[in-house]
Amino acid sequence: MPPGIMTLAADKATLSPANTGFMLICTALVMLMTPALAFFYGGMVRVKSVLNMLMMSFISLGIVTVLWVLYGFGLAFGQDNGGFLGWTGDFAGLGGIGLTELWGTTTIPVYVFAVFQLMFAVITPALISGALADRVKFTAWALFIALWATVVYFPVAHWVWAEGGWLFDLGVIDFAGGTAVHINAGAAALGVILVVGKRIGFKKDPMRPHSLPLVMLGAGLLWFGWFGFNAGSWLNNDDGVGAVAFVDTQVATAAAMLGWLGYEKLRHGSFTTLGAASGAVAGLVAITPACGAVSPLGAIAVGVIAGVLCAMAVGLKYRFGYDDSLDVVGVHLVGGVVGSLLIGLFATGGVQSDAKGLFYGGGLEQLGKQAVGVVCVLSYSLVVSFLLAKIIDWVMGFRVSEDEEVAGVDQAAHAETAYDFGGTGGGAVARPGAGAAAGGAPSHGDGPGRSKHQDTAAASGKAPASGETSASGKEKSVDA
Template identity: 75%
Template sequence: MAPAITFAADEISSADTGFMLICSALVMLMTPGLAFFYGGMVRVKSVLNMLMMSFVSLGIVTVLWVLYGFSLAFGTDTGSLIGWDTDYVGLSGIDKAEVWSGYTIPTLVFAVFQLMFAVLTPALISGALADRVKFAAWSLFVVLWVSVVYFPVAHWVWGTGGWAFELGVIDFAGGTAVHINAGAAALGVILVIGKRVGFKKDPMRPHSMPLVMLGAGLLWFGWFGFNAGSWLGNSDGVGALMFVNTQVATGAAVLAWLVYEKIRHGACTTLGAASGAVAGLVAITPAGGAVSPLGAIAIGVIAGLLCAMAVGLKYKLNYDDSLDVIGVHLVGGIVGSLLVGLFATGEGQSEVAGLFYGGGPDQLWKQAAGVLGVLAYSLVASAVLALLIHKTIGMRVDEEQEVSGIDQAEHAETAYDFSGVGGGSSARPNVPVRAESNKVDA
């Protein structure tokens, strides 16, 4: 993913361009899918707020990406830390026939594909903050976070001249730039704003498992565009390898999570299956272009087990990650990024081989450097941004609004009207119990 230069218009491939436009639409669908996934996991009184925290990212980040985000992420490098190109400001200096360097798609297509990544990443953070954040404060945080954190980190990882890119860190589609970045940010913010009222005391069950499964299905579907599309074409088989590995790792992670649940809690839950799928998708994202399908199975199993174990840490360590963003996205991103250094075959996206394929530890330490660099920066910068907002306009709703329901307080709406079925506004639907989120581990 290099800075753009202009080629003749006849070098544009209509097949690759069409493929990438479809992939861009698939990645866009992931944000509403995430909204359903998160929305089903919260209580009835928080559904709309959860949906809106994802949905508003489509508006905010789209505008910022056009104004300056694409330039910061993929413009000419400065100091291996940030990019800039005045032609990219407002996308005003990009001709419709300009081709992205080294590829056969227009620069505008590459820009819109990367835009969908930028939209999704802050939305991932929102799951850790459920039930307690002012919508206006969240919107301001998204503006600041993508500007200070996401755009620079995207340049580090994918922009020519970025320090991680030049070091040789392999991140096919966002293990560091998206998932570790969002997971570390989630941890930074919740350390500032604190725990929900009733954390570890009150039941906080998912209100709709069908919504969760719908969201997980949309995420899985959209992730094929997210992953396979990141090769920016499909003429050499690498995109096909990534497509296959995405499916394989995800299936393996679902099974691993369910086995862990059955052994640990005695039941295989629907939320466990959905969470296992997301864990597998996260872990294969950085690695899928470099490993074989057998390697993808190993990555899926390892990610499914470790993420299933990690979601219970919030009870032991006493931090309130509402919907397990840290346990799934941070842990899954770390697992997938590091395992590249072990399972890379040298026959996929590059000739770089991992430790298990005779490549020695060289790639493993590069992966570790990328993981630690992104994690540390995102954690600290996100905490500082949250603290600034918390000390100025306030990040949290007050306790009474949180207890009564953030939907009504922040949006003047409720997700469901139970008065028409004789239950009144206080009626509670039957909800399934999730082994991981609803049980306080000792």
């Protein structure tokens, strides 16, 4: 065989069973993250809203999967059209793809890449749901997921990750979703909050987490699944980059948990279980864009900074008056911004690319690119999400009635309760007001001028009797 042909044959990518199997495992891990998120959020709400919170995450698996197959994959990763949207006819319905057709220059099939990216598309709108706990119609939420995925997530995924996407071509680094997933979801949460308004009793009634064990279970499963989320985003396991992403994920998450707990102890006097879980999630969020760009030492810095700043940010809702029920803005938006921008400082230039941050001799160039990505995704998602929520609210109403909110969304939307306190068995009930009986006790949730994290400390008996220190550091009086 002529040498030239031999070289061409050697350079041609072939399907790798090892990488294909690795990516299928990573895909399963990312899929697990959506039920894990449901547990994490479900434990933080009051008893009367547990099932609704679980379902707000779980329904995304159904809606987004179908949309992804019909047109989502084509819009996000099809042939580029002007840098803002993609489309490939063969991707519609996933029907024109060969069984062993490879994705680009990788060694994995298109089908594997498509289903891996599907799991990112599923969990992103589910993240938004935590900001809306206790007060929105399930039908309105389901419609919002469908519209938001179509006009926000699919285009932004193309900008950030697709060849030809304008942020991708600009050189913005987002290894696994700091902009496309976390900033996108956090900004959307803020936009919808501004439409649906505050919960009844916000800053007045206690709304503490009803089950911290569920929160810890969800956080642990999220941590586990996140290894697939991050390490799998390199799409192979051949050159060590995925291994660095795996290590950085573990390191930053641990550091963020310690940073959050340290801040919590200094400001509020306690190391809370909820703080540990929330700190871990903040670290996972922040390292997501950076895990392929920083060293393990850089990952420690990213984690500690994100843990402290996110712990501080959860109290901003009381200062500015927006009711972010489960701190999606404080953790996902702030964590995503922090992790994305810190790439501009800590990128070593020796992992996924040769782009270097300020501390490694790269100047301010990469930081500027990261800032462009952050501002553009945040602005687009915030504005469009606000408009979508406004339209839904105008057409069908986004919020449940006052009576349904007081009685419990579980009853109004699902005719079930999470727990059978009567001991007679069965979850489905038909008695009006049973939700209030099951979960109306005013011992769960955010107390006046404080986050759920301070309420956890208060429940342990460590909170001051005359007042509560909010996350902003100011004393807030507590009415009896």
